[in-house]
Every structure is written in structure tokens, then in C-alpha cells.
Amino acid sequence: MNKKSFNRRDFLRLSALAGAGAVITPGMSAQNPADISIGNENVFPMRKLGKTGIEMPILSMGVMRADNPNVVRAAYNSGITHFDTAHGYQNGRNEEMLGNFFKDKPRNSFTIATKGKFPYPLKDSFEKDYTDLLNLSLKRLQMDYVEIFYTHALDSRESTDDITNPRITNLLKQFKSEGKIKHIALSTHAMKPEQIDAAISTGIYEVILLSYNFKMPNLEATNAAIERGVKAGIGFVAMKSMVGGVAGAPGSAPTNVNGQACLKWVWENENITTAIPGFDNFDKLEDCLAAARSPKLTTAERDYLAMLDSKNMLFCQRCGKCEKQCPEHLPIPELMRAYMYAYGYKNAGLSKETLAELRLGDPASLCSSCKGSCRVECSLQYDVAGKIAAVTPVLNVPDVLLS
Ligand code: SF4
Ligand code: SF4
Numbered sequence: 001m002n003k004k005s006f007n008r009r010d011f012l013r014l015s016a017l018a019g020a021g022a023v024i025t026p027g028m029s030a031q032n033p034a035d036i037s038i039g040n041e042n043v044f045p046m047r048k049l050g051k052t053g054i055e056m057p058i059l060s061m062g063v064m065r066a067d068n069p070n071v072v073r074a075a076y077n078s079g080i081t082h083f084d085t086a087h088g089y090q091n092g093r094n095e096e097m098l099g100n101f102f103k104d105k106p107r108n109s110f111t112i113a114t115k116g117k118f119p120y121p122l123k124d125s126f127e128k129d130y131t132d133l134l135n136l137s138l139k140r141l142q143m144d145y146v147e148i149f150y151t152h153a154l155d156s157r158e159s160t161d162d163i164t165n166p167r168i169t170n171l172l173k174q175f176k177s178e179g180k181i182k183h184i185a186l187s188t189h190a191m192k193p194e195q196i197d198a199a200i201s202t203g204i205y206e207v208i209l210l211s212y213n214f215k216m217p218n219l220e221a222t223n224a225a226i227e228r229g230v231k232a233g234i235g236f237v238a239m240k241s242m243v244g245g246v247a248g249a250p251g252s253a254p255t256n257v258n259g260q261a262c263l264k265w266v267w268e269n270e271n272i273t274t275a276i277p278g279f280d281n282f283d284k285l286e287d288c289l290a291a292a293r294s295p296k297l298t299t300a301e302r303d304y305l306a307m308l309d310s311k312n313m314l315f316c317q318r319c320g321k322c323e324k325q326c327p328e329h330l331p332i333p334e335l336m337r338a339y340m341y342a343y344g345y346k347n348a349g350l351s352k353e354t355l356a357e358l359r360l361g362d363p364a365s366l367c368s369s370c371k372g373s374c375r376v377e378c379s380l381q382y383d384v385a386g387k388i389a390a391v392t393p394v395l396n397v398p399d400v401l402l403s
Contacts, residue, residue, distance in 0.1 A: 044079055044292045047273040050235030052183050052206050054111055054147065056082045058267050059292035062239060062276035064089050065347050069101045074282060076101075076110065078289055084209075084237075084276045086115035086152055087137045088353055091399070099142035112141060113209070113237075115152035115187055117357065120162070127171055134180060148207050149181035155190045155318075155334065163198040163205070173204060183207055189240065189337065191216060191318050193225035200232045212238035212272060214265045214305050217317045217379075223269065230271045238266045238275040243313040257308065259284070260291035261301035268297065278345070312380045314344040322376045322384065327369055331358050332376065332384055339391040349402035352394045363392035 044057035060082035061075045067090060072083070083102075085094045095114060102110060116133045118126060134149065151172070154162055162168055163186060172184045185207035188195055199205040208229060216222060226236055242262045259277065266275050279285045297305075316336035326332060334354065342351035360366060367374070367385050374385035394402075 045295060047270070049273045050206055050230065051233035052235055056111065056274050057292060058274050058295060059288055060084060060274045060276045062278035063094055063098060064350065065278045065280040065345060067093070067097065068280070069097055071280060071282065071285060072098065072101050074285055081109070082111045082113070082274060084113045087133055088117060090349060092140055095137055095140035099140050103142045111147040112143065113148035113150060113185070114141065114146050115150035117152040122167060126167060130171055134175060138180060145180050145182060147182045148185045149175060150185040150187040150209055152187050154186055154188045154195065160192065160195050160198050163195060164202055169202055169204055185209065189318070191218060191222065193218065193221045196225035196229045199234065200229055205234060207235045207237060209237045209239055211240035212266055213241045213243045213262060213315065215243050215313055215315060215317065217319055226271045235273050236271055238272045240315055241266045241275050241277060243315040258301065258304055259287050261297065261304050263288065263291045264295050264297045264301060265305060267295045314340040317380060319379045321379050325376045327375065328367065330366065334358055335388050335391065336382065339387040342391050342394055348394050348397065351391060352397065352402060355392065355395050363395050366392060
């Protein structure tokens with residue numbers, strides 16, 4: 001780990017903190033929102049992001065679930081410099097919130113990543129549609145460029161081909177040459193090392209955002225692929241590090257995991273530049289900051305992670321076993337992800353977004369061909385049909401009622 005420390009006082013943004021310098025603790029409200037920060041020591045290990053020239057703390061903010069700009073403010077004032085959003089999060093409000101927050105901040109005091117999805121197979125209008133998507137994201141963010149632009153959630157069987165598809169790579173190169181994005185990137189939940197190799201083969205991808213956690217079934221192969229990627233100059237960012245909590249019965253509340261232990265496990269791999277946990281309140285931010293300020297796993301935390309080895313988590317391991325078992329060819333890993341968002345993250349809006357993108361048709365008709373007898377034998381012993389039945393009703397909830 002790079003021993004160089006980061007101190008927010010080194011940054012131009014300090015001007016925003018001049019004055020009272022109030023520090024709030026969780027549950028308290030600051031008199032002046034500009035002063036909100038968590039803790040007194042904004043000192044974290046820093047790592048370089050591949051060959052991008054960007055150096056950032058090992059802890060970044062996944063903004064996905066946050067809708068309170070004061071949590072963003074607290075993260076920023078506490079030393080976090082990288083903020084990760086996406087075109088689709090909160091139907092665009094997530095990007096708008098960041099745009100409003102950062103519009104008066106020095107542009108070199110933070111970096112932004114956003115992401116854009118495109119449907120399979122590519123439509124004739126892909127180039128125009130994807131350009132419109134990026135332009136709208138920049139407008140919402142009130143920025144001329146983003147540092148990192150990810151092709152979002154390349155998770156399907158076809159997605160490895162999309163990584164090398166010239167229509168996609170040429171458009172990404174065009175975005176970069178136009179100055180709208182500084183670095184070309186891709187994001188994936190699929191946990192397929194071959195995707196990393198496909199990205200390396202193109203020579204254009206500079207950053208990969210990937211699911212990375214202590215429960216991964218193919219850790220050795222993934223770490224080897226990451227190593228190859230690092231040698232090729234690619235920077236790696238970790239998500240889904242907290243595995244969504246410990247699985248319970250369908251519809252029951254999962255048990256949260258020790259997020260600090262999960263994050264510290266990720267940071268043990270020095271090829272991972274930063275992690276983007278999706279904290280949305282001051283308590284979770286404080287938890288993540290405490291981990292980043294003292295990132296070495298303790299013996300107790302190692303024992304805890306070892307104990308969880310035998311437990312099922314809400315994070316589908318994408319082993320692919322169910323793909324051929326389901327006669328309706330349902331996108332079961334994506335449905336399990338939607339379930340995790342609803343019951344693990346408690347984010348029904350994100351769950352609905354995820355489900356809507358799957359274009360499932362009438363949710364009430366799903367699984368009808370099996371007449372109550374699910375044929376999927378999940379590697380994690382998930383009650384797949386039960387989870388599908390528990391999550392799909394969210395599609396019928398009006399957006400106005402969802403966060
Ligand atoms: S069998 Fe279970 S763990 Fe494997 S991909 Fe399907 S839902 Fe996920
Ligand atoms: S019940 Fe199971 S096997 Fe049948 S359609 Fe649903 S998920 Fe597929």
C-alpha cells in the first residue's frame with residue numbers, strides 16, 4: 001500500500017471549511033452544512049488508478065443510494081475525493097444532486113465516475129442514443145466532462161463480446177477525443193475473468209469497476225486476471241464488497257455484515273485502487289471512514305470473515321448453474337440482484353429500476369409454467385422462485401412512493 005497519506009488540508013477546497021470548523025457526529029445536525037465532516041483525521045492511504053494519472057484514497061463514495069447532499073458533503077469534507085454515480089440512479093436525480101453539490105467546488109478537488117447502459121443487441125440508433133445519454137448525464141452533473149465513464153453492467157453472456165465490439169469501442173474513443181470523458185471504463189457484476197482479458201485485448205479500457213468480495217467463487221482466477229490488467233495499465237475499482245448482507249428467508253430482513261471487515265479484506269489486494277461502498281447516511285459513512293483510517297484486518301475481523309464462509313449471503317455468486325435449469329430462461333442472477341437491492345439495501349427504487357431493465361412483461365405471469373415447483377437448484381440454496389415472487393411486486397409500486 002502506498003504509505004503516502006492524504007490530508008484534505010492539502011486541497012483547494014479547504015476554503016469551504018474556513019470558519020467554525022464544526023464536526024458533527026451521527027444523529028446530530030450541523031449549524032452550517034458546509035462544515036459537515038466526520039471525524040478529525042482526514043488521512044487515508046492513497047493508491048494510483050492504473051495509468052490514468054489519478055491518485056485517490058482507498059475509500060470512495062458509491063453515491064447510488066444517497067439522496068441527501070449533506071452525506072455527500074460530509075464525505076467530501078472528510079477526505080473522500082472520488083464519487084461514483086450512474087445515468088440511471090434515482091432516474092437521474094443522483095447525477096443532478098452531485099451536479100448541484102459540486103458546481104461551486106474546485107474541479108480538481110474531486111473526480112466523478114458515471115455509467116451508461118445500452119440494450120442488447122445494439123440498435124441501429126445506438127451511437128445517437130448513447131451520445132444523447134452521455135450528454136444528458138453531463139448536463140445533469142453541470143460538468144463539461146467526467147473523469148471516468150463506464151459502459152454499465154456488462155453482465156450478460158454476450159457482454160464479453162460487447163467489450164470488444166468496434167461500434168462500442170469506437171464511440172467510447174470518440175467521447176474521449178471530444179473531451180467529454182477522460183478515461184474509458186466498464187463495469188460488471190458478472191465476475192468473469194475473461195471480461196478483464198477482453199478489456200486488455202482492446203487496449204482502450206483504463207478502468208474496470210467490478211464486483212469484488214470475500215465470497216467470490218473464482219477469486220484465484222479473478223485475482224490473476226486483475227494482475228494482468230494492472231500490468232496492462234488498467235485501474236480497478238471494487239463494488240458489492242459487502243455482499244448484500246446474510247441471506248434470510250424470502251421477504252425477511254437480512255443480517256447486515258461487518259462492513260469494515262469486508263472493506264479491509266478488499267484493500268488487502270493492492271491491485272484494487274479504491275472501493276465504492278454505497279453509504280447513504282452518516283452512520284454508514286463513519287463506519288467506512290473508520291475502516292479506511294485503519295485498513296489492516298484485525299485478527300477478530302479475519303475470524304469473523306472465516307465464520308461467514310459457511311453462510312449464504314444475499315449476493316448471488318453468478319455461478320451460472322441456474323441458467324439452463326429454468327424453462328422460462330429467466331435472468332435469475334439479475335432477479336437475485338434486484339432482490340438484494342430491495343431486501344438487503346432496502347432500496348426499493350433501485351430494485352424497481354433493475355427489474356424494469358429486464359423487460360419481464362407481466363410480473364404476475366412469471367414462473368407460471370412451473371406450477372409452484374421451481375426446477376432451479378441454486379448453489380447457494382436460494383429459494384429462487386420465492387425470491388422472485390417477493391421482489392417482482394415492486395414493479396407495481398408507483399415511482400412517487402419509492403425513494
Ligand atoms: S445458481 Fe444461485 S448463485 Fe448461481 S447464478 Fe443462479 S441464483 Fe446465482
Ligand atoms: S419457478 Fe424456478 S424454474 Fe420455474 S420459471 Fe420460476 S425460476 Fe424458473
